[in-house]
Amino acid sequence: MSDNILAPGAVLALWTLIMLGWMAATRFPAMAKAGIDIKARPGGRGIDLETLLPPEVNWKSHNYTHLLEQPTLFYAVIVFLHLSGGDVGYTRWIAWAYVALRIVHSLWQATVNRIPVRFAIFALYSLCLFALSVLAVIATLG
Numbered sequence: 001m002s003d004n005i006l007a008p009g010a011v012l013a014l015w016t017l018i019m020l021g022w023m024a025a026t027r028f029p030a031m032a033k034a035g036i037d038i039k040a041r042p043g044g045r046g047i048d049l050e051t052l053l054p055p056e057v058n059w060k061s062h063n064y065t066h067l068l069e070q071p072t073l074f075y076a077v078i079v080f081l082h083l084s085g086g087d088v089g090y091t092r093w094i095a096w097a098y099v100a101l102r103i104v105h106s107l108w109q110a111t112v113n114r115i116p117v118r119f120a121i122f123a124l125y126s127l128c129l130f131a132l133s134v135l136a137v138i139a140t141l142g
Contacts (some may be wrong), residue, residue, distance in 0.1 A: 005087040008095040009078045015103055016067040022110065023060040030057040055113075063109045067102070070129065074098060077132045086139030094128050094135075101125035 002008075030053045031038065050058055078095055081087050105121040108114075 005078050005082050005092050005095050008099040009075050012099045019064045023064045026057050026060055059113050060110045063106050077136045080136040084139040086135055091135055094131050098125050098128040
């Protein structure tokens with residue numbers, strides 16, 4: 001494990017791009033199989049494909065979108081911790097736990113996607129982010 005709280009953020013950024021690749025690798029073949037010509041759909045958006053592609057294909061897209069939502073707050077919080085001296089052992093552990101749980105959430109949502117388990121994972125990583133946010137406030141005010 002790195003001694004720098006920014007490392008979990010770098011890993012999560014890389015994971016987000018891996019999910020982008022997985023989404024594309026499943027979505028484009030599914031679109032071809034469904035007879036969807038992206039050149040013939042000017043101005044279309046990903047949401048327009050929801051009813052045209054199988055749920056298992058859309059799950060990867062949903063997860064990629066999720067990785068661009070709450071983690072943006074995570075990135076800001078770890079930068080606050082890094083710049084304010086809050087980059088200490090326990091904050092790094094919490095940050096790594098957040099990233100590990102986000103990856104588990106991605107794998108679960110992209111493959112199995114049972115809501116009760118997915119929500120439990122969501123709740124756990126949200127608690128990690130809440131703890132990091134409180135610690136960032138303490139570090140920046142202290």
